[in-house]
Amino acid sequence: MDFSIKQEHQGILDTAAKVAREDLLPRAADIDLKSVHTTESWAAIWENGLLGTTIPKDYGGLGLGLLESTMVLEKLAAGCASSTASFHMHTVVQRYIDALGTVQQKEELFSEVVNEGKLFGSWGSEPGTHGGAAPVKVVVNRAKEGYVMNGTKHFCTMAGACHRAMVHTNIPDKDGNRRTIMVMVPTWVEGVAITGEWNTLGMRGTVSPSVTFDNCFIDENALLGEPGEVEEKGIEQTFALGDAAIYIGIAQGAVDWFKEYAKSHTFDPSPQPLSHDLLLQRRVAEMTQRLEGARYVLYSSCQRYWEESNMGRWYLVSKAKYLASEAAVFVSNMVAAGLGGRIAHRRYPLERMIRDIRTATLMPPSPDRCLEVIAKYELGIDDVQLASRWGS
Ligand SMILES: Cc1cc2nc3c(=O)[nH]c(=O)nc-3n(C[C@H](O)[C@H](O)[C@H](O)COP(=O)(O)OP(=O)(O)OC[C@H]3O[C@@H](n4cnc5c(N)ncnc54)[C@H](O)[C@@H]3O)c2cc1C
Known part of the structure; x- marks a missing residue:
């Protein structure tokens, strides 16, 4: 397959790599230690023109396709996993707005990103619902001149920092059946309250506590599309492609750090740098090859994604997410085996990278779900219920 990209896109990837190195990486340890929002890193992403990667050019964005925007995430993640994971959520919301929003909604919402x-x-x-976003218990009901929303979400990345949250809700359609709809909720309005804490193993800077909506009033303009329309757009699964890129990116950052350490340190009694040790060389080869294989499958999944049937998309995404998670966890084991106890020290970034990598299997789809989907596709079983179990 050909993954060559246009020259203008190469410039964007170079910018992403520079932002990762110069803006995200120097802040990553402090953000992780304090478990706080990555505000300055997001500002650097915006100032370097990357915040609107998935906004169409007509609305002032970069208009990147799935492959190129995924590559941007991979570059950024080598600098800071938390900033990139939250930025990733933001870019997928832009895809939903583009697919479901009216021209007026796009002008208003995209302008907030590009200009502000x-x-x-x-x-x-x-909480209490296994399987992530489905079935949706947060409900929206008609009220005078708008809607009211009630319920609780958990793992709300950027709670307290994002301007709006696209909340996955449940609304009655014209026949009274409840269907999924995305609602762009302004986070500053009455009835929105952060109700949980965030003090976690990894991805500590995503700051993703619980949020409760208590008779929260929403105006008409906040709803994206018609009830149920979102289910036909095929965007939900693209979250996992971005997650795959992020975990490959963090793992690549870990391998790069490991290689530099090996080239610049000796272990007694050998006078040569660690990089001359045969066992260490083998570890480097295994890590880089696993990452290269996962990256190849991710890129080809991105390239083929929009041409596939629904089941074909689940399959592509499951392969990419499974192999990326496996490769990243493998890297975390190998760097730990290669450098021993010293990597447990906070003074080395590997300690943080390993904890961030560990969250790979927690993000949907889990390895169990990926394997189920891959096997069903291989066996020719078209599972129409898959969407309702995708979240775990
Ligand atoms: C750092 C971080 C950031 C996140 N940010 C966001 C965010 O911004 N927005 C968002 O929406 N979510 C976010 N999430 C949540 C993430 O999407 C969930 O972790 C994911 O949806 C999986 O859900 P779960 O953890 O509740 O696992 P579960 O679905 O509860 O699965 C846990 C285990 O239970 C099993 N299981 C599932 N259902 C059943 C059942 N019925 N019976 C028996 N066993 C079952 C599964 O197979 C699995 O082994 C974030 C998570 C993390 C770690």
């Missing part, structure tokens, strides 16, 4: 550097969260997961 505002961020959008995506809040789907719910």
Whole structure:
């Protein structure tokens, strides 16, 4: 397959790599230690023109396709996993707005991003509901001159920092049946309250506590599309392609750090740098080859995604997410085996990278779900219920 990209896109990837190195990486340790929002890193992403990667050019964005925007995430993640994971949520929301929004909604919402550097969260997961975003318990009901929303979400990345959150909700359609609809909720309005804490193993800077909506009033303009329309757009699964890129990116950052350490340090009694040790060389080869394989499958999944049937998309995404998670966890094991106890020290970035990588299997789809989907596709089983179990 040909993954060559246009020259203008290469410039964007070079910018992303520079932002990762110069703006995100120097802040990553402090953000992780304090478990705080990555505000300055997001500002750097905006100031370097990357916040609107998935906004069409007509609305002032970069108009990147799935492959190129995924590559941007991979570059950024090598600098800071948390900033990139939250930025990723934001970019997928932009895809939803583009697919479902009216011209007026697009003009208003995209202008907030391009001109003001505002961020959008995506809040789907719910406490007490296994399987992530489905079935949706947060409900929206008609009220005078708008709607009211009630319920609780958890794992709300950027709660307290994003300007609006795209909340996955449930609304009655014209026949009274409840269907999914995305609602762009202004996070500053009455009835929105952060109700949980965020103090986690990894991805500590995503700051993703619980949020409760208590008779929260929403105006007509906040709803994206018609009830149920979102289910036909095929955007939900693209979250996992971005996650795959992020975990490959973090793991690549870990490998790069490991290689530099090996080239510049000796272990007694050998006078040569660690990089001359045969066992270490083998570890480097295994890590880089696993990452290269995962990257190849990710890129080809991105390239083929929009041409595929629904089941074909689940399959492509499951392969990409499974192999990326496996490769990243493998890298975390190999760097730990290669450098021993010293990597447990906070003074080395590997300690943080390993904790961030560990969250790979928690993000949907889980390895169990990926394997189920891959096997069903291989066996020719078209599982129409898959969407309702995708979240875990
Ligand atoms: C750092 C981080 C940031 C996140 N940010 C966001 C965000 O911004 N927005 C958002 O919406 N979500 C977010 N999430 C949540 C993430 O999407 C969820 O972790 C994911 O949806 C999986 O859901 P879960 O963790 O509740 O796992 P579950 O679905 O509860 O699965 C846990 C285990 O239970 C099993 N299981 C599932 N259903 C059943 C059942 N019925 N019976 C028996 N076993 C079952 C699964 O197979 C799995 O082994 C974030 C998570 C993390 C870690």
